[in-house]
Amino acid sequence: xxxxxxxxxxxxxxxxxxxxxxxxxxxxxxxxxxxxxxxxxxxxxxxxxxxxxxxxxxxxxxxxxxxxxxxxxxxxxxxxxxxxxxxxxx
Numbered sequence: 001x002x003x004x005x006x007x008x009x010x011x012x013x014x015x016x017x018x019x020x021x022x023x024x025x026x027x028x029x030x031x032x033x034x035x036x037x038x039x040x041x042x043x044x045x046x047x048x049x050x051x052x053x054x055x056x057x058x059x060x061x062x063x064x065x066x067x068x069x070x071x072x073x074x075x076x077x078x079x080x081x082x083x084x085x086x087x088x089x090x
Contacts, residue, residue, distance in 0.1 A: 035081040039063065046083035047074065 039045070043055045045065065056071055057064035063079070065072045 032077075032081050035084075036076045036079065039076065039079065044084070044087055046080050046087055047078050048080045048083075049078070052087070 039055055039058060041055050041058060044052070045055060046052050047065070051065065051067060051072070053065035053067040053072070055063060056066040061076060062073055063076050065074060
């Protein structure tokens with residue numbers, strides 16, 4: 001019984017770390033993955049570096065973004081989920 005009470009603070013600390021750090025990060029990664037897979041041609045997007053554009057072409061892991069300067073080919077993971085959602089609300 002004494003061993004259980006000695007490990008209780010460590011167990012409690014692990015549970016707190018899991019629910020406040022690990023679980024939200026996993027949820028955010030899952031949401032970003034579903035956002036990337038839901039992109040379609042014509043969507044207005046913002047990249048993580050701040051480029052605004054419209055999806056011109058889609059491939060398995062890459063995307064062609066049409067900007068005012070021309071077309072750019074980049075990875076799907078470079079699209080910012082938060083900024084694109086804010087742009088869609090406007």
